[in-house]
């Protein structure tokens with residue numbers, strides 16, 4: 351690692367740690383302090399236990415004096431040393447175990463708590479993110495970051511922090527004990543520190559690269575898995591199982607290479623620091639031998655010093671190993687925080703106004719819209735007004751911009767020119783909750799959760815009672831098929847509502863809209879998935895639903911829009927014709943041609959004679 355790299359690392363680590371402290375750790379400070387106290391206790395006792403070697407050896411084997419001093423605190427007669435010293439060792443190690451266990455338990459709770467918080471915040475940020483951003487990334491990568499990346503952070507917090515503090519503090523305690531035995535020898539030991547820190551830096555760069563790669567590849571793998579499950583019918587009908595297997599195998603392999611690189615960095619860091627530790631042991635031996643010859647050091651001191659040195663080596667090994675876990679955790683935390691920091695562009699204005707309940711007039715005023723910063727406009731100068739009780743139909747060639755226009759009203763996207771208003775207020779000046787509360791949306795492929803039918807109908811109105819749910823289902827012509835199901839309203843619909851037919855799903859979605867009872871209704875090809883019989887039922891249900899509301903309806907089948915108060919023909923992002931069915935047929939333009947193609951020309955004749 352080059353010096354600027356290292357500087358940059360230190361600089362970016364500080365704000366990261368400050369943020370972890372501020373957002374996640376500070377309110378758990380009690381637990382954190384207790385766990386550090388336990389770590390200090392365990393570390394101190396480790397050093398103490400090893401330091402006991404000195405009186406043990408001198409008292410039990412050398413037997414020069416009549417009394418043995420235990421760490422300068424108490425004196426016991428040499429003849430009783432064989433009883434007392436082992437007893438003290440057992441008591442101290444039992445206490446050490448209690449501290450170590452206490453610390454592990456506390457930090458586990460701390461680590462899991464922090465990661466749970468991060469996962470919840472990530473989900474919150476994801477579900478509130480702009481549609482444009484969510485659409486630009488596959489859902490698989492979000493899942494991977496909530497599960498895998500967050501898990502790396504957890505590992506850094508649990509095993510990382512537990513062992514780091516425990517071994518770090520042990521190391522300090524052991525070094526202090528060494529200084530008490532012989533400060534010159536301790537200086538030699540300290541020579542190892544810069545060598546180890548050099549090793550740590552080298553491995554941390556490798557680990558960071560590996561962790562970065564592993565996270566990216568985990569997101570790719572997760573994306574591929576989800577895509578395969580979503581597209582399983584296509585895969586089966588095209589006999590692409592083997593090809594998909596090969597694609598996933600390639601992704602698994604790529605991910606594995608990064609994971610292995612990370613594991614290697616972890617595995618190599620240990621032996622490398624061992625090497626340093628043994629070099630230090632050799633130096634200590636040489637120097638201690640020379641000191642012993644001159645009578646400056648006795649056997650007990652020497653044995654205790656070597657014991658401490660070996661314990662220091664072991665702790666050092668753990669700390670170097672852990673450095674890689676911490677690096678992975680920090681790399682993951684950086685990535686997660688970067689994702690958390692993307693503020694949605696579609697935000698509520700600070701002085702957003704409430705939208706009072708009641709009927710709403712919707713107006714698109716000279717609206718233009720372009721997806722992304724560059725590119726051709728999808729909508730240009732569109733003006734449409736819909737009053738309460740009116741229906742505006744949007745028809746026209748595929749890709750003309752009809753769905754895009756509907757998505758501007760609930761602010762899934764914001765206009766790039768002109769404005770969309772509700773009762774004369776720009777939607778950007780209205781509280782987002784209020785705005786969306788006043789809009790019911792029924793789409794071609796309505797989404798159902800894997801829950802009961804009743805819960806799906808009441809999704810936006812969790813407080814609705816059974817009577818209200820049934821009334822909505824009756825109005826949506828759904829009640830009869832629901833009660834014929836084995837568990838009636840309590841029947842679970844399966845993933846995406848797959849246990850229901852397209853028409854049934856559609857009617858559940860219409861029941862949801864009835865229950866929401868919103869003054870604005872958006873229908874995006876709401877009847878296109880239906881057979882003629884269901885269509886008649888749904889059409890009648892929709893007509894009931896539309897009463898008194900401002901409705902914007904997209905339909906390819908012109909039979910469903912004939913009764914609309916005004917039909918807008920949208921082509922290449924512009925309204926090219928507008929009027930009633932009869933007027934547009936009479937006009938003989940694009941609508942009349944579309945109507946003719948769909949055999950509605952009989953109606954055209956009817957309209958002309960009218």
Ligand SMILES: Nc1ncnc2c1ncn2[C@@H]1O[C@H](COP(=O)(O)OP(=O)(O)OP(=O)(O)O)[C@@H](O)[C@H]1O
Nearest residue numbers: 485721722728746747748749750751752753754755
């Ligand atoms: N998320 C998006 N990002 C970029 N371009 C998009 C996005 N969604 C739609 N478009 C483009 O905007 C244009 C209008 O699409 P839109 O879905 O609004 O048309 P539509 O009239 O509803 O079509 P259809 O009748 O086939 O549903 C298309 O050219 C489409 O490629």
